[in-house]
Amino acid sequence: MTNPTPQPQCRALFIAAPASGQGKTTLTAALARLLRNQGRRVRVFKTGPDYLDPQVLGQAAGVPAEQLDLWMAGEDWCRERLQEAARESDFILVEGVMGLFDGEPSSADLAALFGIPMAIVMDVKGMAQTVAPLVTGLVAHRDDLNVIGLIANACSTARHRELIEQALPVHIPLLATVPRDPAIALPERHLGLVQAAEIRDDLEVRFEAGAAVLAESGLLAHLEQLPLVRFPAPAAPPPAPTGNERPLAGQRIGVARDEAFSFTYEPNLDLLRAMGAEVSFFSPLHDAHLPACDALWLPGGYPELHAAGLAANAGMKADIRRHFEADKPILAECGGLMYCLDTLTDQQDLTHDMLGLLPGQGAMRGRRGCQGMQTAVFPEGEVRAHAHHRSRAEGTPEPIGHGRRQRHPAPGEAIYRVRGLTATYLHLFFPNNPEAVARLFLPMAERQTSASTQRTETTPCN
Structure with a gap:
C-alpha cells in the first residue's frame, strides 16, 4: 500500500481592508519585497479579476502574481494554484479586493475557504480610538475568519500609534504602523494603478522604501508566529478530456x-x-x-x-x-x-x-x-x-x-x-x-x- 502524497504547506497571509483605497496593494508589494530580500521564496495572489495589481505584485515578488476568483475560475482551479504555490514557496501572500465582505464571493469567502490567516489594513488618517470599534466590528461579523491583527496605514506619529493600540481589544493586536509617505505610494490612473512596465525603475525604489518601513515596523515578528497552512488537492479530479485534447495544434x-x-x-x-x-x-x-x-x-x-x-x-x-x-x-x-x-x-x-x-x-x-x-x-x-x-x-x-x-x-x-x-x-x-x-x-x-x-x-x- 502506497503512502498518500503529503499535502503541501507553508506560511500564508491574506491582506484585506474595509474598503478600496486603504493601501492593500502598497502594503502587499512592500511585504513581498521584504520577504524576497530576506531570501524567502514568496508567491503573491490577487483576489478578483484585476490585471494591474498583479503586474505590480509580480515585480515586487520577482515571480508572476496570479488572480484568484472563486466565481470566474472556480474553487478547484483556485485550490490547485494555491497548492502548487505551497509546494515551491516559503510564504504565500493573497491581496483582497475592495472591502473585506464586498462581492459574491468576497475576500472573506476566499480566506475562509482556504483557511488563510488575515491581517486587516486600515487607513487611519483622521481618527484614533475610533479605529478600534471599526476593526472589531469587521472581525466579529463572521466567525470563520482567523484575523491575526491590524496594520494601521497612514499613521502619523508615535502618539497616534499609542492611541490606536491602547483602544484595540487584546484579541486584535496592532501588527504594524506605516506612515503616510508619497515615496512608497503606488501611482494611479483612471482604471487603477499605472502599469508596472511603464514605471519599472520607479517601482523598484518604492518597493525598497516600503520594505524598509515594514522591516522597522516589527511586522515580521508577528508573521513568524503564523502556523503553516495546508493546501489539500481539489476535492474532485479534473474532468476527463473530451474530443480533441489539442484542438489548436498547429494554430x-x-x-x-x-x-x-x-x-x-x-x-x-x-x-x-x-x-x-x-x-x-x-x-x-x-x-x-x-x-x-x-x-x-x-x-x-x-x-x-x-x-x-x-x-x-x-x-x-x-x-x-x-x-x-x-x-x-x-x-x-x-x-x-x-x-x-x-x-x-x-x-x-x-x-x-x-x-x-x-x-x-x-x-x-x-x-x-x-x-x-x-x-x-x-x-x-x-x-x-x-x-x-x-x-x-x-x-x-x-x-x-x-x-x-x-x-x-x-x-x-x-x-x-x-x-x-x-x-x-x-x-x-x-x-x-x-x-x-x-x-x-x-x-x-x-x-x-x-x-x-x-x-x-x-x-x-x-
Missing part, C-alpha cells in the same frame, strides 16, 4: 502585447499553449507588420492613451485588415474592441482612425464606467468573464448576443461578430471553458465541425 495565434494592450491572464496563455497553439506576441504600436499567424487575440489595455501611435502605424493596420478580410479569427476584448472600431476619441477629445473592422466610434466617458462579473454567451459556448471600462462604443451593428450578468437581469455587454471577428467589452477567463475558447480561434468552418463533435456547455464552477 499560430498572434497576441497583442505592448503599452496599449497588456490585460492578459497568464492562465489564458498557458491554456492556449496546452491546447497546441503556437503563441507569438506583437506590438500594434511599434511593429511594422504582423507575425505569421492564423488567428489574433487583441486583449484589453489602454489604447486610449496611445491612440495617435496606433492610428499612425499604417503597416500594422493594413496587415490586420488583410487578416480580417481573409476571414481569419480575431478575438478582441475591451481595448481590443476599441482598436477594431472606425475611430477612437481619446481623453483630450482628439479623434483617431482605428482599424475599421467593426463599424462604430469609441470614446472615453470621464469617470463613469462599467464593471462587474458576466458570462459571455457565444454560439461556441459560455465563458465566464468580467467587464471594467470607462469608454463607450456607439454606432455599432446589432450584436449577436449579450453577456449574462452575475446578479442582475439586465443584458450585459454586447457581443459582436463580423466575419471572423468576435468583439466584446468582456475580458474572458479561458480556463472556464477551454473547448468554447478553442473554437473562437478556429476558422468558421472548423468551429462548426468542432461544435458538432464536442460538448458546448460550460464546465460548472464550484
Whole structure:
C-alpha cells in the first residue's frame, strides 16, 4: 500500500481592508519585497479579476502574481494554484479586493475557504480610538475568519500609534504602523494603478522604501508566529478530456502585447499553449507588420492613451485588415474592441482612425464606467468573464448576443461578430471553458465541425 502524497504547506497571509483605497496593494508589494530580500521564496495572489495589481505584485515578488476568483475560475482551479504555490514557496501572500465582505464571493469567502490567516489594513488618517470599534466590528461579523491583527496605514506619529493600540481589544493586536509617505505610494490612473512596465525603475525604489518601513515596523515578528497552512488537492479530479485534447495544434495565434494592450491572464496563455497553439506576441504600436499567424487575440489595455501611435502605424493596420478580410479569427476584448472600431476619441477629445473592422466610434466617458462579473454567451459556448471600462462604443451593428450578468437581469455587454471577428467589452477567463475558447480561434468552418463533435456547455464552477 502506497503512502498518500503529503499535502503541501507553508506560511500564508491574506491582506484585506474595509474598503478600496486603504493601501492593500502598497502594503502587499512592500511585504513581498521584504520577504524576497530576506531570501524567502514568496508567491503573491490577487483576489478578483484585476490585471494591474498583479503586474505590480509580480515585480515586487520577482515571480508572476496570479488572480484568484472563486466565481470566474472556480474553487478547484483556485485550490490547485494555491497548492502548487505551497509546494515551491516559503510564504504565500493573497491581496483582497475592495472591502473585506464586498462581492459574491468576497475576500472573506476566499480566506475562509482556504483557511488563510488575515491581517486587516486600515487607513487611519483622521481618527484614533475610533479605529478600534471599526476593526472589531469587521472581525466579529463572521466567525470563520482567523484575523491575526491590524496594520494601521497612514499613521502619523508615535502618539497616534499609542492611541490606536491602547483602544484595540487584546484579541486584535496592532501588527504594524506605516506612515503616510508619497515615496512608497503606488501611482494611479483612471482604471487603477499605472502599469508596472511603464514605471519599472520607479517601482523598484518604492518597493525598497516600503520594505524598509515594514522591516522597522516589527511586522515580521508577528508573521513568524503564523502556523503553516495546508493546501489539500481539489476535492474532485479534473474532468476527463473530451474530443480533441489539442484542438489548436498547429494554430499560430498572434497576441497583442505592448503599452496599449497588456490585460492578459497568464492562465489564458498557458491554456492556449496546452491546447497546441503556437503563441507569438506583437506590438500594434511599434511593429511594422504582423507575425505569421492564423488567428489574433487583441486583449484589453489602454489604447486610449496611445491612440495617435496606433492610428499612425499604417503597416500594422493594413496587415490586420488583410487578416480580417481573409476571414481569419480575431478575438478582441475591451481595448481590443476599441482598436477594431472606425475611430477612437481619446481623453483630450482628439479623434483617431482605428482599424475599421467593426463599424462604430469609441470614446472615453470621464469617470463613469462599467464593471462587474458576466458570462459571455457565444454560439461556441459560455465563458465566464468580467467587464471594467470607462469608454463607450456607439454606432455599432446589432450584436449577436449579450453577456449574462452575475446578479442582475439586465443584458450585459454586447457581443459582436463580423466575419471572423468576435468583439466584446468582456475580458474572458479561458480556463472556464477551454473547448468554447478553442473554437473562437478556429476558422468558421472548423468551429462548426468542432461544435458538432464536442460538448458546448460550460464546465460548472464550484
